[in-house]
Amino acid sequence: MSKLPLDDLLVFSRKVVLTAINRALAAKRPVLALDGTAGNGLDTEFLARAVEEEGRVLAFDIQEEALGRTERRLAAAGLAEAGGRGLSARVRLVRDGHERLKYYLEAGQEVTAAMYNLGFLPGGSADLATTPENTLVSLRELAGVTAPGGVISVHCYTGQAGGPVEAEAVRAWAESLPWSDWRVLRYDFCNKAVNQEILYLACRLDAS
Template identity: 40%
Template sequence: MGFLSVLSFAHRCVSERLRPGDIAVDATAGTGADTLFLCRAVGAKGTVYAFDIQQEALDRAAGRVAGEPDAPKLHLLLRSHADMREALPLSVHGRVSAVMFNLGYLPGGDPRIVTRPESTLPALDAALSVLKPEGVATAVLYPGHAGGREEAERVERWAEALPESDYQAIVYRFANRGGHSPYVVAVQKRKVYIGYRRDNNESEAQQR
C-alpha cells in the first residue's frame, strides 16, 4: 500500500479535526471537490463557506453538493479568498475548524486565471485568524504551472515564519517525483494557554 496522495493527505488532516456541526471554509472552490468533502464532513447541522472569483467554479461546487441528503448550510461567495475576514460573519471568527486551499487554476477553465501570492498570502493570514484553537488550514501547491513555483515557495516561507508557540506547520511532498509535483503545506493553530511557557520544552501551564 502506497503513501497518501497530496489531496488525500490534505483531506486526512482536515477530517481528523472536523466534527458534525462544525464550520469550515473552502477558500478556492474550483471544481467543488473540497466543498463537497467539507459538506459531508460537517453534516446537516454544519456550515460551509466556499470562495472563488469565477462563477463557473461556484456553479460546479453547487452542482456537486446538490442532492446530498445531509447537506449543511452552504454559502457560495463570488469573492477573492483574500477577502475572507471581511466576508465571513464576525460571529464565526475564531470558530472555524478548517480552511482548505487548492491553488493554481480551475481544471477545464481558463488557465490564465490562476491564484497568485499577492492574494494567497493575505488569504492564509485571514484563514489563521478565523480558525479556532486546534483548527487546521491546508494548502495544496502546484509548482508546475507558470507562476506556481513562486507561489509555492512563498507559501512555504510564510509557513516557516509562523511562531512555533502559536502554530504547528508541516510540508508533505514526495521526494522522488521531481520539482514540479504538487505538495501540501498544513498549519494547525495551537490551543491557548494561561500562565507561562517554561524553558527547555518542559510541560506548559494549565490549558484554558
C-alpha cells in the same frame, strides 16, 4: 475517502481536516469550514459532509463557472438545492476572492478548518489561477481567525506559470507561523522530478 489512491496528498489533507472538524463537533464548538478555492467542488462537498448538520461551509471562487460546477456537485450529492446559490443552510457559495474573507465572517467567528487547492480550474483558463498576493492576504487573515485546534490545508502546485513563486510564498508564510501556537507539517513527493506538489498542514494548537 477509501477510493483515493494512498499516495495522494489529498489523503493527508482530508485526514487532518476531518480530525479537526470531528473534535470541534464532539466538543460542541461552532464549526465553520472554509474552501478557499471551490473549483470543481470536490473539497466543498467533502467539507459539507464533514461538518454534518450543525456546521457551516463557506466556499470561495472568483469564477462563475467554478461555482456552477460546485453547486451542481452539491445538488447531486443532496447537499444543496440546484439554482439556490448561497441558500443552502449548510453551504454558502461566494463569488469573490478568498483575500476578502474577512468581509464574510461575523464578528468573533472562527474557522475550524480551511482547504486551499491552489492553481487554476481544471479545463479552465490559466489566467484565472490563484496568485501569491491574494493567497498570502487570505492565509494571513485566516491564521488570525483559525480556532484553537483548527487547521489550514494548502496544496501548492509548481507545474504552471506562477506556481513556483506562489509555492515559495506559501512556504515563507508557513515557516513564519510561531511554534508557540502552530505546528506546520509539509508533505511532498521526494521522488517527483517535475511539477512538484507541496502540501502544508498548519495546525493551531489547542490549549484546552
